[in-house]
Amino acid sequence: MDLEEAFQVVGEFGPYQKRAIAGLVLIQVYMACQSMLIVLVGAVPQSQVEQRDGASSGQQEALQSVSFTDDVDSIVTEWFLIKQQAYKVSLAGSLFFAGVLVGNVVFGPLSDKIGRKPVFLTGLFFEVLFGYATALAPSYEVFAVSRLLVGLMNGGIGLVCFVLTQEYVGKSYWAMTGTLTNMTFAVGIALFAALGYYIRPWRDLATAANSPGILFFLLCVTLPESPRWLYSRGQTERAEEVLRYMALRNGKVITNLTLRRVGTGKPGNHDDRGTGVLQLVTHPVLRWRTMVLMYVWYACSLVYYGLTLGASETSGSRYVNVAMYGLVELPAYPLCIYFINKHWAGRRKSMASFLCLAGSACFCTMLVPENTGALLSVTSLALLGKLMVSAAFNIVYVYTSELYPTVIRNAGLGVCSMSCRVGGILAPFVPSMRALHSSMPFTVFCLSGLTAGCLGLLLPETLNRPAAETLEELSNPACSRVLESKVHLYKDDQWKSNHK
Structure with missing residues (x-):
């Protein structure tokens, strides 16, 4: 059987998949806090510069003449990022997204090459590590570099996390799992605003926003590799093992689950020529x-x-x-x-x-x-x-x-x-x-x-078209039509057997 038929047997969105998807979706709250961190820790309060008689032109004296009229604790008030230095707040935000850009470019192909799970867990571990570096940064320069590195990890795991929420379930649930992922990110923005309201010191806020990452890392360690990735790479036996594991956790005992081989390559030696960027x-x-x-x-x-x-x-x-x-x-x-x-x-x-x-x-x-x-x-x-x-x-x-x-x-x-x-x-x-x-x-x-x-x-x-697993299916419309007809026939047979 092909992969879509296998998900019909195992369960497209069974109890185990619901628990796995819930953990991956909740990570979006953590990622939203990291993405929006600069909005609050970079808050710019009202300020005024006091002109002092006899003040020297030195930088230290100039800094001492600045007073902030709002009761705000942020990187602006700590490092006096005003006037000619004000651009550094926006720069820190841009460095985060520059890191996200590099993370997308590096982690995407890497997870296609070596697997979703190892790339995801590695990125999440280092994002938590660099997140604490942000909270403990002794200077703006260290803060800016840490935001770049957090963005690098955030972009990588965000991409892989989204793909995993798709590949753990049947295609008919992709729209729902993708929507839940983005919806939780929006909730994370609102929760971050509430967190910032109650925790005003910016270092404490950065620490509180980063700490849930430890819990999410521990929850995701037990997740299996994506069966779709294994199947697409020709590792059919491992894909069958993951699907049987999912079926068992879904309360189903399946002994005759056998996937059709992908292409003509041997397992573990799948042709990589068509899978690069x-x-x-x-x-x-x-x-x-x-x-x-x-x-x-x-x-x-x-x-x-x-x-x-x-x-x-x-x-x-x-x-x-x-x-x-x-x-x-x-x-x-x-x-x-x-x-x-x-x-x-x-x-x-x-x-x-x-x-x-x-x-x-x-x-x-x-x-x-x-x-x-x-x-x-x-x-x-x-x-x-x-x-x-x-x-x-x-x-x-x-x-x-x-x-x-x-x-x-x-x-x-x-x-x-x-x-x-x-x-x-x-x-x-x-x-x-x-x-x-x-x-x-x-x-x-x-x-x-x-x-x-x-x-x-x-x-x-x-909409209502089968997901292509290989480039051959994308290039040859006949393959997609055969796959689509098999899925529809299988669903019809299942419906008939359930209504006898």
Whole structure:
């Protein structure tokens, strides 16, 4: 039997998979805290510089003349990152996303080569280690380097964690597990705002936000390797062992589970020539998909993080604003699940529509005066744009994993995430474009959303179509049609046997 048929026998989303997915999904809370850390530990309070008579021109005397009018403890107040040094706050945020970019590029192909589990656990261990380095940093330079290294690990494990939530379950549950992953990230943003409200010293906040990583690491040590990865690499026997283990933990005893061999390679000696990142450039189908997806991911990240990181600069409590920008995402995910599973909408049209709506909401902010009612204001329209781009971001994760075969799925997601992190690197600086004109940030977000939505319409639909395991299935439509017909026949037989 093929892998989809095996999941039908083992259980597409049994009790064991629910527990495994729950642990992987909850890690998103930890990752959200790390991603948003700079928003609160880099808070910029009001300050004034006192001119002292007879003061020397030395740096120490200049620092002593600075006083902060707000009761805020952050890296700004500790290292006096104001005036000419103010750029260092945004730089620290950009370094984090630069690390995420490198992590996506390195960890994606690496997990395709040596396995999901070892790469995931190694990255999580070092992210916790570097997270404590952030909290204990004796200087800004050490802080900045630690944020780069945390981002490196965060980008790698985020990618592999998402893929594992997909590959532990049957394809019919991919949309749900992907949506749960992104939804929990949004909840993590809101929880981080609450944590920051009660823990004001920035070092204590960084320590508290990093400590749950130890618990998550211990919970994930017992997770098995991805059976889809094992199967795609020709390690059929090991894939069968993992599937039998899942079946046993799901309360099923299966003795005759035998998978069909992939390709013609021998187990443990699977042909690697078609599984490298180079295939994303040389393969005609993958090349076009990757080009479009890279821009879509870039636009999603730029708008998503640009609006989120700008939350602390809007009027009102920074903690309430950060929480609102996290909680506003939650309605987006039920909308995603509803639309992407409808045949008249699907993945492609839903993603493009949400991106265009996000760009339109950002455009409308330029037409609304600053001081208006609470119902229609720049903040409310920005929150609407955040909701729309969150929906698009959620869909693009699920959609991309379905567009790439298993043998190159992590590499494809890694390259797309790389372009995504370019948007993340630029995002901290976009809100500061208000210095040029108040409408400049939203102009950038508007154009990015609209152009990405239009380009997304050029991709193929994947709803109710079988997931490709190898490049041969992607290149030869006949293979996909045979697989699809076998899955449908198997499901019909199961339905008939259950209703006799």
